Amino acid sequence: MTGPSDRADSTGSDRRREVADAARRAFALLPARADELSAVDDRTGLPARRLHADPESVERDLVTLVLTIVELLRQLMERQALHRVDQGDLTEEQEERLGLTLMLLHDRMTELCDHYGLTLDDLNLDLGPLGTLLPP
Incomplete structure (x- = not known):
């Protein structure tokens, strides 16, 4: 039987997973510029998508x-x-x-x-x- 704290943990875990999935989808929409395409994603074989932080x-x-x-x-x-x-x-x-x-x-x-x-x-x-x- 699950108690209130188990449900809260499950709800929090579900919410964190939902936020992580949303972030992953958002960052997937940000393609790297041509000058940033030095890496290739091992899973897909396509150029890696990443954020470029200018120092x-x-x-x-x-x-x-x-x-x-x-x-x-x-x-x-x-x-x-x-x-x-x-x-x-x-x-x-x-x-x-x-x-x-x-x-x-x-x-x-x-x-x-x-x-x-x-x-x-x-x-x-x-x-x-x-x-x-x-x-x-």
């Missing part, structure tokens, strides 16, 4: 990715805060503190973008047919 841009790309995730979370927190204010769940003091915190976080994001030569628009990833990651 000169990898730091900037990583910073862009991290700041994009932070900006997405900041915007989600802001929306949740506005929802809670609209619902009347917060005291005036909590509203003031929350507003100040969100303004400071926005200012810090702007400073970090300036430090790395980015704009907040640079953090808005284009998801193709889905549109952009961050709302306008």
Whole structure:
């Protein structure tokens, strides 16, 4: 008989497998450029598909990715805060503190973008047919 923890482990394992399969499918769609085709996949005999990380841009790309995730979370927190204010769940003091915190976080994001030569628009990833990651 399986208990709740067994089901949770199974569900978590299923979710991890699902995410891994999705990542594998996504990376399979990224063919290597002609100058990157030095390796051949032993299983298929076809040129290997891989990501090419330019050492000169990898730091900037990583910073862009991290700041994009932070900006997405900041915007989600802001929306949740506005929802809670609209619902009347917060005291005036909590509203003031929350507003100040969100303004400071926005200012810090702007400073970090300036430090790395980015704009907040640079953090808005284009998801193709889905549109952009961050709302306008």
